Amino acid sequence: MLKIDNLHATVGETEILRGLSLEIGAGEVHAIMGPNGAGKSTLAYTLGGRPGYEVTGGSVTLDGQDLLAIDPHERAAAGLFLGFQYPVEIPGVSNVQFLREALNSQRKSRGEEPLSGADFLKLAREKAGLLQLDMDMLKRQVNVGFSGGEKKRAEMVHMGILDPRVAVLDETDSGLDIDALRVVGAGINAIMRKPDKAVLLITHYQRLLDIVRPDRVHILAKGRIVKSGGPELAHELEREGYEGVAGTVAA
Amino acid sequence: MLAALPTTRDEDWRYADAAALTALAPADLGAWHEATLAPGETRAKDLILDAGHPGLHRVRLNVGAGARAELFAVLSAPAYTRLEVEVTLHEGAHFELGGVTIGGGSATREIVTRVNHAEPNATSNQVVRSVHWGTATGNFLGRLAVERDAQKTDAAQSFKALLLERGASANAKPELEIFADDVKCAHGAAIGQMDEAARFYMASRGIAPDAARALLVRAFVADAFAAHGEPDALLDAALGALGDMA
Numbered sequence: 001m002l003k004i005d006n007l008h009a010t011v012g013e014t015e016i017l018r019g020l021s022l023e024i025g026a027g028e029v030h031a032i033m034g035p036n037g038a039g040k041s042t043l044a045y046t047l048g049g050r051p052g053y054e055v056t057g058g059s060v061t062l063d064g065q066d067l068l069a070i071d072p073h074e075r076a077a078a079g080l081f082l083g084f085q086y087p088v089e090i091p092g093v094s095n096v097q098f099l100r101e102a103l104n105s106q107r108k109s110r111g112e113e114p115l116s117g118a119d120f121l122k123l124a125r126e127k128a129g130l131l132q133l134d135m136d137m138l139k140r141q142v143n144v145g146f147s148g149g150e151k152k153r154a155e156m157v158h159m160g161i162l163d164p165r166v167a168v169l170d171e172t173d174s175g176l177d178i179d180a181l182r183v184v185g186a187g188i189n190a191i192m193r194k195p196d197k198a199v200l201l202i203t204h205y206q207r208l209l210d211i212v213r214p215d216r217v218h219i220l221a222k223g224r225i226v227k228s229g230g231p232e233l234a235h236e237l238e239r240e241g242y243e244g245v246a247g248t249v250a251a
Numbered sequence: 252m253l254a255a256l257p258t259t260r261d262e263d264w265r266y267a268d269a270a271a272l273t274a275l276a277p278a279d280l281g282a283w284h285e286a287t288l289a290p291g292e293t294r295a296k297d298l299i300l301d302a303g304h305p306g307l308h309r310v311r312l313n314v315g316a317g318a319r320a321e322l323f324a325v326l327s328a329p330a331y332t333r334l335e336v337e338v339t340l341h342e343g344a345h346f347e348l349g350g351v352t353i354g355g356g357s358a359t360r361e362i363v364t365r366v367n368h369a370e371p372n373a374t375s376n377q378v379v380r381s382v383h384w385g386t387a388t389g390n391f392l393g394r395l396a397v398e399r400d401a402q403k404t405d406a407a408q409s410f411k412a413l414l415l416e417r418g419a420s421a422n423a424k425p426e427l428e429i430f431a432d433d434v435k436c437a438h439g440a441a442i443g444q445m446d447e448a449a450r451f452y453m454a455s456r457g458i459a460p461d462a463a464r465a466l467l468v469r470a471f472v473a474d475a476f477a478a479h480g481e482p483d484a485l486l487d488a489a490l491g492a493l494g495d496m497a
Contacts (some may be wrong), residue, residue: 048451048455049454050451051447051451071454071460072451072454072455073453073454073455073456073457073458073459073460073463075455076454076455076456076457077457081455082455084452084455087452088448088449088451088452089449090446090449090452090453090467090470091470092467092469092470092471092473092474093466093467093469093470097466098453098456098458098466099456101458101462101466102453102456102457102458103457105457105458105459105462106457109457158456162456162457
């Protein structure tokens, strides 16, 4: 479904991704773990098309469609969702306004009719409920004054409303307490654990993977995947650290 | 004797469009829209100075005790446009100004106010937002005078500019003359560019760049109309100007 082949990317003058390859099939959840500075967030931003993250080689396709050839908003319409490690505050714009504009922009570019205000609010209420986020929060400005946990739950409400085909979630578990982690993890499962969807979880910790159980785990170091395995690889990492599991990390 | 025409050497005209000033006539300078508000009266006015209304617009308000004058304006004409407001506030009166200059090309659009707190307990609040691109300029020159007896004056001025392209500019010139000793006068000015992180965040959710820009600009200029009960017509007028951006 999502196929990343020999991806090279630079930020400024520095090459961060150095030949990263990864394929995620429909219905699968993959996790990427790796030490600080390995390129995890750069991978997420590069997939999303953030300005300043320049692809210098390789390819990324979503069901055969070349993602790198299209603009960030078109990637979203093609079915890619990016969960931000640090969700952005947008003063003066309400969540409802923002998400309705986003959903209807995506629908328009797919040749679908826009959702009416009433239908949108019904959908938003359902997804907010799933993440145990008060509907009043969605009437407030985007992420302004939200706690760390509220921001991450709001991100998952975005995902529920936009209903993407592939989600790349960059440290969605960071900044969450144990209860919020359970809610967010259950939200990811409810929204994305489907035969026609796929998830790439970027995380430092095993605890999210206890809830959203990955089919494959990859270790990213110095811009490449240095080791892949089943869910047991994450446990191994938790016990022995990156140095112990993937000796190549230090090389 | 005819009054001398202003030049950019005059303080109140220093950021004006020099070429446009030479086209002014003494009659233009004498043309003031004057209004006197009776004690306790409330009067509000919306001004949309669009393509059909460029040039000099001068308003003089005498606001009686306990009266409230509200003026909201959008300056979006494609040529030199200047809104000049002189206000005298009597005991306990209030003046509210919400102004937006918006547009591209090479035009200068400016708001110039002189608010005179003549008596005690009067309040004033001025919020101006400028959004420009091309080589356009937006200005806010706000002079505030607090007379010797005007104790308990509470006056605020806020100016922010959003420059969408390199080449656009904005000028702020707050000027305070305070002769009373128990007053509150606040002013602030900031000039910035579009928040790139917000733009990418919106794009990542599927919002096209022009729609993202419109949402951000609407949020930015909405500050100027926060005190307006039904700001939609003013916001639409301001956002309409954004449609001219290439």
